[in-house]
Amino acid sequence: MNAAVLSLVLFTFLVGMAGLLVLLWSITRNRVTWQKTGATVIFDAGEIGTVEEPAGSASDVAALAESAHGRTASDGDRSADDILARREADRSSRTPALAFLGSAIVWxxxxxxxxxxxxxxxxxxxxxxxxAPLTFGRVRPIHLNAVIYGFASMGGIAVALWLMPRLVRTPLRGGRFAIAGVVVWNIGMVAGLLALAFGWTDGVEWLEFPWQIDALFVIGGALAGVPLLLTLRAKKVAHLYVSAWYLGAAFCWFPILFFVANFPGVHFGVEHATINWWYAHNVLGLWLTPMGLAIAYYFIPKVLGRPIYSYGLSLIGFWSLALFYSQVGAHHLIGGPVPTWLIGVSIVHSVMMAIPVLAVAINHHVTMRGRFGTLKHSPTLRFVVVGALMYTATSFEGCLESIRALNRITHFTHFTVGHAHMGLYGFVSMELFGAVYFMLPRLVDREWPYPKLIRAHFWLALGGLIVYVGALSIGGILQGLALLDKARPFLDSVHVTVPYLHARSVGGVLMTLGHFVFAYHAWAMTTGRGPVRTFAGRTPTLAKEVAS
Amino acid sequence: MNRLSVLIFGSVGVLLVTAMILVVMPYVQFMVVEPEEGLAPYTVEQARGRDVYVSLGCVYCHTQQPTDRVFAPDSERGWGRPSTPGDYVYDYPHQLGTMRTGPDLFNIGARQPSAGWHYAHLYNPRAVVPGSLMPAFPFLFEVKRELGPDDVKVDLPPEFAPKEGVVVAKPDAVALIAYLVGLDHTYPSQYLKYTSEQANLNNGAAQ
Known part of the structure; x- marks a missing residue:
């Protein structure tokens, strides 16, 4: 590294330090509060120690309360006002949240x-x-765009629309905008995927949709963001809970990323590649990861009835994520025709990602400490906690993978695909599944009709993922070692992966079966099919309502 | 954190500052890059072929960025010298790729200049590379009873050829092959120091 490289790395470091200093200043000026009360803002008075699990049966909830050292909702002593406010918040987003959720599941x-x-x-x-529409080079981007912009983004928006009113204790404002948003977004999805199938593409990974169609996502996303902003402005809480920061920030970040990267006619040559990977990694880091973390930060403490371990740590985690994750993208171009300083900056920040990851990991896993037995009884926690563990695992793998010596092996191989699935499926999708199991009973006021299907979905998803990631990690390393050995012909690097590619297909089939189970179950529930049982997780009913 | 403004301005501010580093600075640096002297702009046919390459998603399995020998033995494999920003000035959208399910193609035209080989390979890769896992692209060809005056005939080993008629390349295939055969960046680079080593790397690609 020459002097210019070093001075640039130093510059980024100084900018980062300056950012942290500004944050410290805001804390000392009481602009940002650091007190423990921030962690309890998601609980009503008297609610701490009460488990909440709408996805569980009566016996589940009782067993959950016992293993969480808490009590069931029935003996909570919340005030009537609080109960009504929560219920109103939960139901206020019904139509837009269901519309986004239903679309997400179809995609x-x-x-x-x-x-x-x-x-x-x-x-x-x-x-x-x-x-042509069935050739690999078209089927693969259709898969990616359908699951990223269809499933993960729309599912994340659904959760955000439902969660935000809960977080700020007020009904959703301007839900109609979001309904318009879901229509526009879906038109964009259909148009975009058809365009890809018939060969009309912008030709850049993660940015394949033609920019003319991208405009629909800008409009649809903005429409979905309006109710969140209106609701945030009408907040009735003294503190914004950490999940609200992640959701709010994600909705600020994504439009900037999407707009800059898709803007036609300004990018060229290698610069296009740098913007490509700046964008692609930020979609994960600044759009889907914040959503996944918002879910984990809300549902782990909420289901357990126990505030998050450290509010201050969550603050550090949030701002360091913003600072470091936004600069890791160029590690996808290690070894490529880009300036050394750019790669250097990205590697440094990829390693620095250990800080936010550690902050989040400590917070989530310490909150769970001594209560991992609750996973047996809470479907929501099972998905959310496994997702949080995957986040830790996949992030540390990412830190290591960005280091040159290891990146040489994995860079051009299937290992990267395995890593991406560990992040986007193991973490983001698991968080989304967990959130859906919690929120859908609240939205349709009904219990999940077939608890066995939730278990089936969980094991198919987790089993499929382990097979998938395991196979591609081993196969990818073997492929990378073959590629690095100049004595071996190129075809060796292809053939060595074949058994692992077969195994990956098996993993993918398992995950897909899980999705069919999930989709059927959600459909049966919203359309009122299946047995109706006592709804243990029902929102508490007020005595005066029972009387009337 | 209780102020919405801290959240919004803080998060947007952080992203913008970091985008200065990851977006604006590379933009400025690449803006002044001159094309390599040996690099010729695409012909109309090649440009059309590049569009076919993009629309068929070749990038998901093939890179176009031979790397330095300290990173990977690309030059020893005959894939050419490390590429430089000056090699890509006519490339939009970029097709650098991140995956080597198949080999790097940045100098495929130097390595495999025979259009006939490419036609057979595209029609069915296993016709010329036993054990290849590249998909076949029969939809870029048609089987005709008789060869027309302007038709490009595809020569295939008998076991891959249809029982009757001749395989003829459609215009998309013709353009795509024109692009692939034209992919040759083995000229010396003004951005890399021209050393005997660089010459050797290029010889590897031209063999």
Whole structure:
């Protein structure tokens, strides 16, 4: 590294330090409060120690309360006002949240079928070769765009719309904007995926949708963001809970990323590659990760009835994520024709990501300490806590992967694909599934009809993921070692992966089966099918309402 | 944190400051990059072929960025010298790629200049590379009973050829192959120091 590189790394470091100093200043000026009360803002008076699990049966909830050292909702002593306010908040987002959620699940099923097809095509190259829309190079981006912009983004927006009113104790304002947003966004999805199938593409990974169609996502996303902003402005809480920062910030960040990266006619040559990976990694880091973390930060303490371990730590985690995650993108270009300083900056920040990850990990896992037995009894926690563990694991893997010596092996291989799935599926999707199991009973006021299907979904998702990531990690390393060995012919690096690619298909099929189970279950529940049982997790009913 | 303004301005501010480093500074630096002297702009046919390359998603399996030998033995594999920003000035959208399910293609035209080989390979990769896992692209070809005057005939080993008629490349295939055969960045780079080593790397690609 020459002097210019070093001075630039130093510059980024100084900017980061300056940012932290500004934050410290705001804390000393009481602009940002650091007190423990911030962690309890998601609980009503008298609610701490009370478990909340709408996805569990009566016996689940009782067992959950016992293993969480808490009590069931029935003996909570919340005031009537609090109960009514929560209920109003929960139901205020019903239509827009259900619309986003339903769309997300449809895109999940479509996207995972495309994923399975592209996986099989890697090992059966003469299968479905008859027409261009079915060639691997088109099926794969359809999979990615369907699950990222269809499932994960729309699912995240659904959760945000439902969660924000709860977080700020006020009904959702301007829900109609979000309903318009879901329509526009879905039109964008259909148009975009059809465009890809028929060969109209911007040709850049994660940014494939033609920019003319991207405009629909800008409009749809803005429409979905309006109610969140209106609701935030009408907040009735003294402190914004950490989940609200993550959700609010994600909605500020994503439009900037999307707009800058998709803007036509300004990018060129290698610069296009740098913007490409700045964007692609930030979609994960500044859009989907904040949503996943918002879910984990809310549901772990809420289900357990126990405030998050350290409010201050969550603050550090949030701002360091903003600072470091936004600069890691260029590690996708290590070894490429880009300036050394750019790669250096990204590697430094990829390693620095250990700080926010550690902050979040300590917070989540210490909150769970001594209560991991609750996973047996709470479907929500099972998904959310496993997702949080995956976040820790995948982030540390990412730190290591960015280091040059290891990156040489994994850079151009299937290992990266495995890593991406550990992050986007193991973490983001698991968090979304967990949140859906909690919020759907609140939205339709009904219990999940078939608890066995929740278990089936969980084990199919987790089992599929382990097979998937395990296979691609081993296969990817073998592929990378073969590529680095100049004595071995290139085809060796292809053949060595084949058994692992087959295994990956098996993992993908398992995950997809899980999605069918999930989709069927959610459909059966919202349309009122299946047995109706006592709804243990029902929002408490007031005595005066029972009387009337 | 109780102020909405701290959240909004803080989060947007952090992203903008970091974007100065990851977006604006590379932009400025790449803006002044001159094309490599040996680099020729694409012909109309090649540009059209590049569009086909983009629309078929070749980038998901093929990189176009030979790396330095300290990173990977690309030059020893005959993939050419490390690429420089000056090699890409005519490339939009970029197709650097991140995955090497297949080999790097930045100098495929130097490595494999035979259009006939490429046609057979595209029609069915296993016709010329046994054990290849690249998908076949039969939809870029048609089987005709008789060869027309302007038709590009594809020569195939008998076991891959249809029982009757001749395989003819459609215009998309012709353009795509024109692009691939034209992918040759083995000229010396003004950005890399021209050393005998660089010459050797290029010889590897031209063999």
């Amino acid at each position: 999940l099923v479509i996207g995972s079928l495309y994923g399975v097809v592209s996986s099989l095509k890697m090992t059966f190259p003469d299968w479905l070769t008859g027409s």
